[in-house]
Structure formats: C-alpha cells, structure tokens
Amino acid sequence: MKKLTWRDDLRPVPFLIAFFVAYVLFTVYPIFKGMQMSLFNWTLIEQQDFVGLAHYANLLKDPNFWEAFGNTTLFVVLSTPTMVILALVLALMANLNTKLKTFFRGSFFLPSILSVSVISFVAIFMLQPYTGVVNNILQAFGLDKEPFWLATPSLAWVSIIAVTLWWTVGFNMILYLTALQGIPDELYEAAEVDGATRQQMFWRITLPQLLPISRLIFLLQILASFKVFAQILLITDGGPGTSTRPIILYIYEMGFERYDLGYAAAMSYLLFMVLLVLSVIQLRLGGKEGRLL
Amino acid sequence: MKHVFGKFAVLASAALLLGACAQTTGTTGDGRMKLDYWVFFSGGDLSYMEAIVDDYNNSQDEVYIDMILQDWDDYYTKVVTSVAADRGPDIAVSHAATLPQLMNQGLLEPVEPIMAESEFDFGLFPDNIREAVEVEGAAYAVPIDTHPFILYINNDLAEEAGLLDEDGSLKLDESPQGFKAFFQQAKEALPDKTPLSISTGGVDVYRWWWTVYFQMGGTPIFSDDLREPEITLDREIAIEAATYIHSFFGDVIPMHIGDFYETFQAGNAVGLMTGVWATGIWEGSDMNFTAVPLPQSFEVEAAQGDSHTLIIPIKEEQTAERQQAIAEFIAYVSDRGADWAKAGHIPARTDVVASPEFQQQPFRSEYAEVASKVVFTDKTIYQNPAETDMVRALDEIMSNRLSPEEGIDQMLDALRVTTRQ
Numbered sequence A: 001m002k003k004l005t006w007r008d009d010l011r012p013v014p015f016l017i018a019f020f021v022a023y024v025l026f027t028v029y030p031i032f033k034g035m036q037m038s039l040f041n042w043t044l045i046e047q048q049d050f051v052g053l054a055h056y057a058n059l060l061k062d063p064n065f066w067e068a069f070g071n072t073t074l075f076v077v078l079s080t081p082t083m084v085i086l087a088l089v090l091a092l093m094a095n096l097n098t099k100l101k102t103f104f105r106g107s108f109f110l111p112s113i114l115s116v117s118v119i120s121f122v123a124i125f126m127l128q129p130y131t132g133v134v135n136n137i138l139q140a141f142g143l144d145k146e147p148f149w150l151a152t153p154s155l156a157w158v159s160i161i162a163v164t165l166w167w168t169v170g171f172n173m174i175l176y177l178t179a180l181q182g183i184p185d186e187l188y189e190a191a192e193v194d195g196a197t198r199q200q201m202f203w204r205i206t207l208p209q210l211l212p213i214s215r216l217i218f219l220l221q222i223l224a225s226f227k228v229f230a231q232i233l234l235i236t237d238g239g240p241g242t243s244t245r246p247i248i249l250y251i252y253e254m255g256f257e258r259y260d261l262g263y264a265a266a267m268s269y270l271l272f273m274v275l276l277v278l279s280v281i282q283l284r285l286g287g288k289e290g291r292l293l
Numbered sequence B: 001m002k003h004v005f006g007k008f009a010v011l012a013s014a015a016l017l018l019g020a021c022a023q024t025t026g027t028t029g030d031g032r033m034k035l036d037y038w039v040f041f042s043g044g045d046l047s048y049m050e051a052i053v054d055d056y057n058n059s060q061d062e063v064y065i066d067m068i069l070q071d072w073d074d075y076y077t078k079v080v081t082s083v084a085a086d087r088g089p090d091i092a093v094s095h096a097a098t099l100p101q102l103m104n105q106g107l108l109e110p111v112e113p114i115m116a117e118s119e120f121d122f123g124l125f126p127d128n129i130r131e132a133v134e135v136e137g138a139a140y141a142v143p144i145d146t147h148p149f150i151l152y153i154n155n156d157l158a159e160e161a162g163l164l165d166e167d168g169s170l171k172l173d174e175s176p177q178g179f180k181a182f183f184q185q186a187k188e189a190l191p192d193k194t195p196l197s198i199s200t201g202g203v204d205v206y207r208w209w210w211t212v213y214f215q216m217g218g219t220p221i222f223s224d225d226l227r228e229p230e231i232t233l234d235r236e237i238a239i240e241a242a243t244y245i246h247s248f249f250g251d252v253i254p255m256h257i258g259d260f261y262e263t264f265q266a267g268n269a270v271g272l273m274t275g276v277w278a279t280g281i282w283e284g285s286d287m288n289f290t291a292v293p294l295p296q297s298f299e300v301e302a303a304q305g306d307s308h309t310l311i312i313p314i315k316e317e318q319t320a321e322r323q324q325a326i327a328e329f330i331a332y333v334s335d336r337g338a339d340w341a342k343a344g345h346i347p348a349r350t351d352v353v354a355s356p357e358f359q360q361q362p363f364r365s366e367y368a369e370v371a372s373k374v375v376f377t378d379k380t381i382y383q384n385p386a387e388t389d390m391v392r393a394l395d396e397i398m399s400n401r402l403s404p405e406e407g408i409d410q411m412l413d414a415l416r417v418t419t420r421q
Helices: A002-010 A013-037 A054-061 A063-095 A101-113 A116-127 A133-140 A153-182 A185-193 A198-226 A230-235 A247-257 A261-285 B002-020 B043-059 B072-084 B096-104 B112-116 B127-132 B155-160 B176-189 B203-215 B235-246 B260-265 B278-283 B320-335 B337-343 B350-354 B364-373 B383-398 B404-418
Strands: A040-042 A047-050 B033-039 B063-069 B091-095 B145-154 B194-197 B269-275 B289-293 B308-311
Touching: A013 A040, A013 A261, A040 A261, A054 A261, A063 A101, A063 A153, A063 A198, A063 A247, A101 A153, A116 A133, A116 A153, A116 A230, A153 A198, A153 A230, A185 A198, A198 A261, A230 A247, A247 A261, A247 B072, A247 B383, B033 B043, B033 B072, B033 B320, B043 B063, B043 B278, B043 B320, B043 B337, B063 B320, B072 B091, B072 B096, B091 B096, B091 B320, B096 B308, B096 B383, B112 B320, B127 B364, B145 B155, B145 B203, B145 B278, B145 B337, B145 B364, B155 B176, B155 B269, B155 B289, B176 B194, B176 B269, B194 B260, B203 B235, B203 B269, B203 B383, B235 B383, B235 B404, B260 B269, B269 B278, B278 B289, B278 B337, B289 B364, B308 B320, B320 B337, B337 B350, B383 B404
Parallel strands: B033 B063, B033 B091, B194 B269
Antiparallel strands: A040 A047, B091 B308, B145 B269, B145 B289
C-alpha cells in the first residue's frame, strides 16, 4: 500500500523534468553565476581578478548609481498609485452593463498588445516640438509656448509616465475586471433588499471584495515599475543629460557598453535585494497568514 | 527505468539546445566558401556597400560574401559577444575610434600579416588615417574612408536670402562672427525658414564642438595611454567652444528640432551640419544643395571626423585558405574606394582620391582636403563611453540647463568616473 503511494508520487516526475532542467539552466544557474560575477572584474570575454566586495563598495560611492536609483524610485512612486487607481476606474467602466462595454474593454486593453518600440516611436512622433500633434493641439487651445516634452526633465518624466500608463494599464484593468465579475451577485441582491444605495454598495461590497486583488496588483506593479527600462531607453535614452536614466539603463550601459559585467552584476544584486525586501514586506502586511488572495 | 527516462529527457533537451546553436558550416549550398561580413550602415551608405559586395560575389565563384546588416545601436556589443562566443563574423566594419576598445578586449588580429598575402600596400594611406588604425604600434584594421563633419547648404534658399555670390559660392566670412552672421542674414531674409538645422543634443553637436575646440587650439582629450589615460582636456578652451556653439541655439538654430534631417530635406532649412554620408542621400532627391567643409573660423586647421575600417575578428579555427579569401575581399573593397565614395565618404587611399572616378564626383573632391585635417580620437579603450559623457554634458549646456562652465565641469567629472580616476 505504502509502496504504491510512492510510485504514484513519482509518476509526474518524467513530465516535469524537462521544465526543471530548463528552469535550473536558465533561472537558477544565472542567479548564482551573476552573484559570482559581482565579485570579479568581468568583461564580456573573460573573468579577470577576484575583487571581493569592491564593486559593492564602489557602488555606494558612485553618484551615477544613486541618481539612477533615485530616478527609478521617483518613477515607482509616481506611477504605481496612478496605475492601480486608473486600472480600477477603467475596470469599473468596462464592467458597466452598457452597449459600450465591448468598446471599453477593447480600447482599454488594446495598447497592451503593442510592442514597446511601437509605442515609443509613436510617443516621440507625437511629442516632438514644432511638428508634434501634442504641441499643435495645445497651441490650438491658445498655449503661447513651445513645450519641449522630451528635453525638459520634469516634462520628460510626465511623458514617460503617461506613455507607460497608456501602454500597460490595460493589464491591471483585466485583473480588476476578472475580480469584479467574481463578486457574487447575492451580495448586491441582499444589499438592494436592505435598501443600500449604489454608493454604499461600492464602498461596502465592491471595494472590500477587491482588496486581495488590489494587493496583488500593487505588488506586481511596484516590481514592474522598478524594472522600467525599454520605453525610457527608446524615448529619452535617459536624457536630457542623465535626468531620466533608470537603474536598469545604468546597469545596461555598464554591462553592455562599457563591458564591465562585474559592476553591472553588483548593481543588479543591490536592486534584487531591494525588490526582495519590498516583496517580503508586502507579503507580510497583506492578507491573512501572509497570503495574497 | 524512470532513471533512464530522466537521462533521456536531459539528453533530449541538451540536443535541442545544441541543435539551436549549431555553427554555420562556412560554405554555401553550391560549395563556395562563405564569409560573414557584418556592417551597421543604414540609409544612404548601405546600398553602395551592397553594390560592391554583389560585384565581388559575381566576379568569381570561389567565395561568397554574406553581408549581414546589424542594428547600429548595439552593433559593437554584438560584435564583442559574438566573437567571444567564437561565432563572430569573418570581416566586420568598425570605426577607427573603437579599435582600441576592441583590440583591448582581445578580439582583433593585426591585419598587416594577413593583408600581406594579397600584397596590399599600407603605404597608400596618408599618415593621419594610417595612425588612426594603429594601436600600440600595429595596424588593426584597413581603413576604407574618412568621413568628416561638414556643412550642407540649400542653394535655392541661400540665393533667395542673398547669401550667394554671382558664381554661386557662399558669401561666408571665415571668422567666428562671420559664420554666425551668415545664418543671421538667412534668418532675417527668410523668417519662416530654419536658418541652421541641427539637434540641440546628440552626437552632431558633439562633432561640431569637437571641430571648434580643436580649431581654437584645444589639447587632446586624453593622454596617449591605452588603458590608463589622463584627462588632458583644456577646460578653458572647452568652455569657450561650448559658449560659442551655445550662442547659436535659440537664435539661428531652433531648440530641440524633432528631425533635423527632415527639416532640411523638406526644403525648410538653409543649412545643416552632419557627416558626409548625407551627400549620397540627398543626391538621390531633387534638392539643389552644396556640401562644403566647415569653415576654418579659428586659428588651427582642424576638423572632426572618423574612419570606417574593416577588421578581421579573431576566430579560433580560421584556416589559411579562408584568411587568404578575407584579405582578397578587403583589398577589393579598398580598391573600390571611389564607388564607396558615392555615399559621400572620402576614400582612405591617396591613389583612389587622385583617381578620375573620384575626382569627377560632385562635392566630394571639394571637401576631400578636409580628410587631412581630421583630428582623430585619442587611443584609449574609454573612447566610446567618453563620447557618451561628452554628448550628455553638451546636451545640458545647449538646452540651457547648465552654463558652459558648469557643463564642462560636469563633463570632466563624468570623464573621471568613466576612466576610473
């Protein structure tokens, strides 16, 4: 009897082994390889001398690193709340029982299927001075200036956040929409019998029911925002100057333009630690027994 | 039994991986020797190189050159990683400025011993270009051109603004004030046109600054040391050059033009400054333009420029036969310098410059003399990252975020970080 259970337990193993090999090869191995790299002077070609924690020590003294880290943090702080709240608002709109429902769902989600290069080039095209559509519209409404969207640090941030919002909010919206549809109708029916207003229903039923998914979206969004890279590379290349350079772009520059993989790996590990700590804090704070859902 | 199955799965996935990484065999279907040739050219240049390669492939049936266009943005990263993985190209294009970095990574072979087999004469290059491909005493590439930073003028608009003499030459006084006055006159005469089209930030402003800095008598950016260069940039002259250029922005150059090529190409700008490669592009359009060297406005004769060169990346198992073929192809491209010059470049070899095929081409023969004045970059492995630093600092100055003093100090700080000082 006992032996049979053991054999039953082993039955899925052959089916999992291919995935397991790939997982070890492409995820587990690089994690440790990267850790090793961060302790060496390492070019794209070869491993050079062991430097111990010197890269980490240099990091703490590198003003560029802190600037880039600050830029990324700024992006996270500005983009995360808007990303979550806007997704909720859009999901509520898309969940309304109107004829526009399909249109809303499609149009809100559609930008998410575009590639980052497409949305970046559209953004550059629309935001450029003198000929860009954004400035032309603003001037049609009586603006007497030529805003340089991508050449003024504050406006460049506004542009990047707006573009990112437009591009990615659809994914969060879908998560919210699914959760909204998962709320049992009985709750609303009971509330109606008790004479609750629509506002009360929203605050007392909808929002609390969405709390678990909100926590998940919030966590995923923070992690995603910390990893912001491609659209900034393509739209401003970290400019003007270095004022919109996020941490991943700096890691990329160090690793693949200056061929200093050791230093780049050390930075990656610092970022990894930050994300790990944030994730753990959130998991601890969220839900019963540390569960998200 | 299960154990065996597990092993099989590992082998199967390993086989799958290896299969995906299989090397190209080095021969084509019909048995010709296949050489991979990587280029980063775009727009104008590409078609001229394509024509040369096609001609070579049709000229004989032993060797087939497979020209592969790589994206410019991470071209050198791809070269470095592919060579490191022993899957690199047999021949590749590189800028002269990047040779020290590639050589220091251990990717390059000295080319003279290889080229000697096809009796290639390095004495045909002028000194400054020959020196530009030398790192620590050995030549690591065969230069095919020099491409200086020059000035383009829309003849129709210039005439309308009264900027041309009777014989059609520019009424341009070779002095700092004269150069600016030229475009100020354009601005007054044609208020709805752009007097001078160039991006506020980016590499073209850096090229312009480089020209002015060296014309003002600036010292080299770095000392002559491959791995541990000192920064020898003359702060005062650097500030002076930046101040001069800055005075154009917001005056005769609109701030942050979206696409400064397009502005000129659409006939909305009197002048534009960029590399010579634009010549080939605009000859294809019906625009009436002139291409001239940047005026010699200051004391020292100097120009910014670089050189496209052909490199032979190291391959572990390269046969003598293949090396011979590589050398022959490189010599062929070098001989076809006049055809390559159709893109706008100035051929690297003096005999090609003197040839009637080149001399008959418009503009190029007029700006060909600039090639000898080009101040090439210093031989340091930090040249490419240093260029990024300089471009960024100039960007801050030209867009009024930093004064020229602050901007150049930021440039120096960034260069110190880059060169680890």
